[in-house]
Amino acid sequence: MATAPSVSYSMTIRLEVPAGGAAVSQLTTAVESSGGSVIGLDVTASGHERLRIDVTIAASSTAHADEIVAKLREVEGIAIGKVSDRTFLMHLGGKIEMASKHPIRNRDDLSMIYTPGVARVCTQIAANPEDARRLTIKRNSVAVVTDGSAVLGLGNIGPKAALPVMEGKAALFKRFAGIDAWPLCLDTQDTDAIVEVVKAVAPGFAGINLEDISAPRCFEIEARLREALDIPVFHDDQHGTAIVVLAALTNALRVVGKDIEDVRVVMSGAGAAGTAILKLLLAAGVKHAVVADIHGVVHAGRADLVGAAPDSPLCWIADNTNPEGVTGTLKEAVVGADVFIGVSAPDVLGAEDVAAMADGAIVFALANPDPEVDPAVARRTAAVVATGRSDFPNQINNVLVFPGVFRGLLDAHSRTVNEEMMLAAARALADVVHEDELNANYIIPSVFNDRVAGAVAGAVREAAIAAGESVTTATAP
Numbered sequence: 001m002a003t004a005p006s007v008s009y010s011m012t013i014r015l016e017v018p019a020g021g022a023a024v025s026q027l028t029t030a031v032e033s034s035g036g037s038v039i040g041l042d043v044t045a046s047g048h049e050r051l052r053i054d055v056t057i058a059a060s061s062t063a064h065a066d067e068i069v070a071k072l073r074e075v076e077g078i079a080i081g082k083v084s085d086r087t088f089l090m091h092l093g094g095k096i097e098m099a100s101k102h103p104i105r106n107r108d109d110l111s112m113i114y115t116p117g118v119a120r121v122c123t124q125i126a127a128n129p130e131d132a133r134r135l136t137i138k139r140n141s142v143a144v145v146t147d148g149s150a151v152l153g154l155g156n157i158g159p160k161a162a163l164p165v166m167e168g169k170a171a172l173f174k175r176f177a178g179i180d181a182w183p184l185c186l187d188t189q190d191t192d193a194i195v196e197v198v199k200a201v202a203p204g205f206a207g208i209n210l211e212d213i214s215a216p217r218c219f220e221i222e223a224r225l226r227e228a229l230d231i232p233v234f235h236d237d238q239h240g241t242a243i244v245v246l247a248a249l250t251n252a253l254r255v256v257g258k259d260i261e262d263v264r265v266v267m268s269g270a271g272a273a274g275t276a277i278l279k280l281l282l283a284a285g286v287k288h289a290v291v292a293d294i295h296g297v298v299h300a301g302r303a304d305l306v307g308a309a310p311d312s313p314l315c316w317i318a319d320n321t322n323p324e325g326v327t328g329t330l331k332e333a334v335v336g337a338d339v340f341i342g343v344s345a346p347d348v349l350g351a352e353d354v355a356a357m358a359d360g361a362i363v364f365a366l367a368n369p370d371p372e373v374d375p376a377v378a379r380r381t382a383a384v385v386a387t388g389r390s391d392f393p394n395q396i397n398n399v400l401v402f403p404g405v406f407r408g409l410l411d412a413h414s415r416t417v418n419e420e421m422m423l424a425a426a427r428a429l430a431d432v433v434h435e436d437e438l439n440a441n442y443i444i445p446s447v448f449n450d451r452v453a454g455a456v457a458g459a460v461r462e463a464a465i466a467a468g469e470s471v472t473t474a475t476a477p
Contacts, residue, residue: 003369004391005037005058007086011065012056013072014044014081019051026075031057036068056086095167096174096183133206133413142181142207142406144169145198147189150214150237150272153368159185162212169211169236169402176453177403179410181209191217195224202229206410209402210235215272216313232409232417238276240398243405243422244444245277245341245364246284247429248396251443252384256360258338264288264358266337268330268372269344270298275313277341280426282320283419289321290337292330293344299327338362342372349373355381366396384440393441400429400447404456411457412464421463428459 017023024041031038040056059065065085073080104110111117125131133139148162166183173181182205186197198208198221208231210222218235225233234240253260265286267274270293278291291298293314298305300318308315326333330348334340335356341364342348349372354363361382365371368388375392378385386394405425409417432445432455445452464470 003060005035005060005064006391007039007058009059009061009065010039010056010086011059011069012040012054012084012086013069014052014054014083015072016050016052016079016081018077019047019049023075023077024051024053027053027055027072027078030071030075031055031068034068034071035060035064052081091164091167095164096170132203136204137180138204138206140178140180140410141205142173142179142209142410143184143198143201143205144173144181144209144211145184145186145194145213146211147186147194147213149189149212149217151212156189156214159187166211169209172399173403173406175403176399176447177407177457179403179406189214189217191220194221195228198225199228202231205231206413207231207406208233209406210237212237215275218272219275219313226416230415232406232414234402234405234409234417235272235276236398236402238272239280239417239422240401240405241273241343241366241396242276242280243401243426243429244396244398245366246280246423246426247400248364248386248394248444249281249339249341249362250284250426250430251433251438252339252362252386252440254438255440255443256362256383258360260285261287263338264336265290265339265341266330266334267291268340268342268348269293270314270317271343273343275317277343278317278321280419280422283423284426288323290324290326290333291317291321292333296329297326297333298322299325301327340364340372342366344372346370346372347374349378351377351380354378357382359383364396384443386443394443395447396444397447400444400452401425401456404428404453405460407453407457408460408462409464412461412470414464414469416469417460417464418467418469420467421460424459424463425456428455431455 028038037058038055039058042054043051044054045052057068059068069083072078102113104113121135125135144166146162146166148158149156151157151162151165163183163185166185170181170183173179186194188194213221222233222235267278270291278289295304298314298317299322305314305318331353334353336358338358339362343366346367354373362384363378363382364386365373365375366388371387375385375387386396388396432451
């Protein structure tokens with residue numbers, strides 16, 4: 001599948017061209033003939049004989065960007081100056097910062113913000129520990145914790161290389177929910193060590209967002225932390241994805257006129273995201289689900305599962321899905337299915353597989369950047385198609401969920417996050433798309449829809465309070 005030019009691979013090139021003639025049109029032609037796209041052109045200095053121009057160009061890859069620059073060097077009369085990668089420029093020095101909420105202008109300010117006045121606040125919290133939620137950053141702070149073992153599509157790149165992603169996550173928390181989030185990139189991939197470190201730093205936070213930790217360790221880490229801590233622990237790769245998928249599926253089923261209890265769902269992928277999606281779909285009413293991994297359909301009689309530990313994730317899937325006893329390959333399982341959900345690998349299905357699904361088929365091909373089936377191909381026969389990409393309609397994007405979920409949890413002073421809260425978040429997200437807006441190309445709202453975070457936060461807050469998980473805070477004098 002050809003990759004279109006993207007702002008992710010955009011660059012600004014400073015160059016000089018003759019003031020007269022066709023140099024500007026020639027450089028535009030050179031870019032476009034190379035498959036790039038000119039997205040900005042600014043004259044930054046002008047003289048009688050020469051112009052200085054900053055031209056911003058989108059490419060499809062780093063190599064493609066280099067090819068475009070080389071092509072521009074061939075244009076007569078153009079002198080290439082500085083070439084700046086816009087994505088790298090945005091990351092220089094990091095993307096987030098700490099800022100004081102109060103100015104420190106004089107000795108009085110210093111005395112109240114720090115010593116000696118701060119001692120009174122410390123004493124208050126020592127006597128009433130729950131006051132930390134009200135009198136410190138704890139009330140609005142989330143730790144974004146990773147070990148760098150499963151970053152985006154990059155794999156096990158370690159904690160330092162994972163930091164730009166965690167910074168981005170923190171920036172999104174602030175932008176969409178006003179939450180102060182702090183990246184914690186741990187230089188260990190030992191499960192026990194991660195659990196102990198997070199337990200040790202937890203007093204300073206009102207929530208823990210686990211991120212990009214590989215399966216199956218992520219399941220144990222989350223479970224142990226939820227058991228040990230009195231604040232919510234949320235693994236976004238699992239539960240954020242699951243909530244958005246359920247919301248999108250809810251609206252896709254409305255489009256095709258089917259009920260969740262009646263449809264047959266086939267999933268590709270049995271890792272962290274796949275398992276979490278499956279569990280939430282079952283909780284929402286799905287009764288006919290089949291899961292396939294690299295070895296084919298998961299079922300109790302499969303050779304690698306016979307004799308396996310009964311508490312393993314695959315054994316749980318085998319015990320809770322596939323009531324019809326389907327065996328064989330993914331391609332065989334998808335025949336006649338109403339819904340396909342992929343969180344696995346590129347190109348596991350083709351046009352003929354989608355065509356073999358039931359009428360009104362729904363295809364969620366979420367592997368990123370290359371999905372399980374080409375979305376353009378899937379759209380020929382499927383009624384609704386969603387992807388994880390921003391260049392197709394119906395993007396399944398976790399930023400639709402995690403800011404609002406944590407905003408609701410923090411506002412409720414919740415001690416945990418449970419299945420009912422996640423179901424409430426999915427319902428609220430689905431309902432952001434009004435009936436008069438709903439269609440096959442709009443089953444999920446934009447991440448910039450200003451109703452999203454508030455709707456999700458309100459639903460989660462109410463669910464937390466209804467579940468009795470809200471902490472009563474003490475009142476300071």
